């Protein structure tokens with residue numbers, strides 16, 4: 001840490017010294033009613049505006065309001081920000097802000113040794129300690145392990161708003177803003193953007209209360225003896241351009257809007273609410289001015305059926321869901337395979353079979369999406385690597401869907417969906433622009449006459465004179481599309497459906513290796529595991545253990561050169577948040593000894609977990 | 620020359636596919652009558668879409684020389700909804716069966732009806748699963764013996780008319796497969812209606828449930844067993860010399876014999892009104908054999924906004940208020956910052 005000159009920061013300006021640091025990870029934890037997600041989101045926005053690179057990990061319970069003060073109700077938000085390139089929300093927080101004993105108990109063991117632990121002293125009552133399962137006050141013991149900062153946040157909060165005539169309940173709801181104000185001081189951030197946001201969001205007197213408490217937290221930092229210095233993380237040196245902060249789900253929704261614009265076809269989204277996919281429906285419902293039609297259906301079956309109907313009618317049909325909904329969609333998806341209609345189905349994966357852990361992440365739907373339909377039913381699969389990549393992956397999915405007349409699955413996950421990163425805003429001119437072609441010419445038209453290059457059938461939509469025809473789920477006769485029970489024809493059509501999807505391998509970028517082109521170890525990843533694996537490979541390299549990294553964006557078909565690349569390495573390690581699905585596919589497809597590194601705790605990989613395995617293999 | 624300009628005939632609506640229902644199946648008559656009605660509707664052939672689920676009845680689209688989509692079991696209303704929401708100018712027809720529409724697809728039918736998209740839904744009710752070779756269906760009468768219910772079905776049946784009324788249907792009608800005139804009339808009325816027009820068509824399955832509707836199909840008995848609903852007319856049925864009327868008091872129907880030449884109104888017979896309350900519709904729906912005749916015709920026809928109109932209006936309003944969507948503006952909305960090259 002290099003001490004820097006005190007900077008004048010608003011409001012007031014800090015008289016205390018400012019330490020410049022490269023990176024820090026902060027975790028806010030409290031009851032699910034304490035506003036932790038809001039606090040984290042606001043701190044993230046200020047971090048983005050400060051020009052830092054960042055990565056976030058919201059972690060909240062499935063219950064909207066679990067019993068107050070219990071371990072079950074703990075909600076958390078971690079943000080990692082830095083002046084250098086980072087890819088993960090950090091394995092361990094440097095700073096923990098805990099609003100009650102349960103939140104402390106659930107998180108304290110993750111904090112780095114000698115890290116800073118800020119607690120709301122007022123919440124450490126006998127009753128709350130009992131609820132959290134503490135026999136005695138844990139704070140004295142923590143003083144040795146951490147820099148413990150005890151602040152009576154509850155009392156200071158009430159003090160700040162006491163003349164506003166609020167009920168105690170109303171008053172207490174502002175206390176997360178105290179912590180936010182304090183963190184703004186501690187990391188030299190202006191309070192103005194949040195004050196302005198509060199002014200727009202809350203009516204008086206709540207507005208007044210929140211603004212006052214935010215400032216009270218800030219001034220407390222300035223004046224208290226508890227913090228001898230504040231910190232500054234300078235802006236990150238990242239690729240020049242215009243940036244914004246974005247979560248995976250927002251990027252995904254915007255990618256759908258962009259696909260409509262770039263392909264010059266209106267978008268139709270059929271969806272049924274499900275965590276963690278609902279936010280995409282919410283976001284898209286706001287963009288009717290783009291001609292986007294969103295339809296909240298009665299269930300996932302109706303949602304995909306309506307979307308297939310939309311595609312049949314010439315729109316860009318799309319659905320967003322999570323595992324349980326994806327299962328319900330499989331039969332209609334099979335119809336889209338049979339009728340060869342363009343459609344994009346997004347599965348934002350969550351943990352566990354059945355309802356499982358709805359708010360936790362996993363990557364365990366790969367085999368279901370690849371193989372979970374009756375008979376031989378191939379569909380392309382693409383997966384985003386980062387929150388911002390969700391935008392580009394949607395464009396790619398629609399490109400494939402329309403060009404090859406096929407449903408395409410996108411596999412995002414709960415971690416990508418909710419976590420945020422600074423995102424370089426693409427120039428619209430640089431995005432692929434390719435108006436979708438509808439068939440209009442009755443001359444020689446046949447519903448299943450294929451383009452010889454792509455094997456795609458024509459997109460012939462109702463309303464086009466002379467192209468009246470019937471399609472459906474019964475096996476189609478080659479070319480004519482008439483119902484056919486011929487054994488030879490069925491074999492031929494099965495083959496054609498497979499060839500069409502396999503052929504896409506020629507139309508996607510070859511697999512690229514980061515690091516040496518050949519060697520002892522290749523780490524292969526897909527989806528949201530990208531960040532942790534890339535960081536692990538880099539850190540191991542710095543520590544003298546050199547592995548290469550290959551990230552797969554296309555999971556079906558695989559890039560054409562994948563087998564050849566895998567063959568250049570002695571060992572292949574596949575970190576994935578399931579019990580070994582991609583590794584199984586690589587083994588089956590390429591007869592290589594791919595070794596899975598599995599994690600199924602509902603949490604993304606920590607860099608350390610992957611590093612340890614890399615270094616053990618290379619040791 | 621555009622086809623719309625020439626006069627279309629039944630032939631124009633016949634596809635080149637061989638029709639493959641069993642001989643004597645009621646579906647033939649429905650197909651022929653619909654093909655006969657289509658040219659009168661004034662819709663260009665390319666704008667017509669038939670959407671079906673799975674079942675004997677759902678083979679229907681293959682035989683219509685229009686656009687057609689034979690989808691999956693029970694979900695036809697949802698595919699049709701997506702088509703209609705996307706392209707409101709299309710004339711969308713759903714063909715479904717009693718199993719397809721009321722068993723596996725009951726949920727979708729309910730929600731599609733309540734949204735009131737401007738669709739025609741034709742439910743062919745043969746009170747049996749035809750395609751899977753004769754199991755009882757949700758409309759089969761209690762006690763029906765089939766391969767899957769050798770000792771009699773234990774299900775209490777659902778009445779399609781009451782179901783549709785319960786879902787808030789704006790148009791509900793019933794007609795009979797072989798009564799060409801009535802069938803054509805009801806199809807025209809259904810097409811005229813703006814909103815979801817639900818039509819139950821009593822259909823004979825000679826193979827697995829022969830004679831289920833014989834009393835109303837047979838020309839010689841039809842008068843006695845069918846109560847023909849006509850707007851503004853009293854609920855009267857029966858042969859000329861043995862007319863009977865239906866009273867509805869406190870929602871409960873009862874029968875009254877009408878002496879020759881008697882004015883039904885003087886005998887308290889109810890006068891049919893398609894626009895009356897849903898409660899009246901339910902009272903009509905409860906009129907059923909064996910105690911009563913089978914009402915056929917339009918039970919209810921009322922106006923309500925259609926889903927696709929509301930959706931289109933929201934899109935138009937958004938464009939008016941916010942201007943047509945601009946991708947670059949969206950991507951740059953909210954807080955952004957510039958990272959300059961060093």
Ligand SMILES: Cc1ncc(C[n+]2csc(CCOP(=O)(O)OP(=O)(O)O)c2C)c(N)n1
Pocket residue numbers: 673674675676677692715716717718719720743745747748749750751756
């Ligand atoms: C998911 C699914 N389950 C079961 C079936 C088998 N199945 C096909 S049609 C049918 C019943 C059709 O009955 P109905 O709708 O009354 O039509 P009908 O044949 O009588 O016209 C069943 C059970 C299927 N095709 N798909």
Ligand code: SF4
Pocket residue numbers: 639640641643644645646675676745749750823824825826827
């Ligand atoms: S089984 Fe019955 S409903 Fe099906 S085609 Fe034969 S007669 Fe018609």
Ligand SMILES: [Mg+2]
Pocket residue numbers: 674716717718743744745746747748749756
């Ligand atoms: Mg049936």
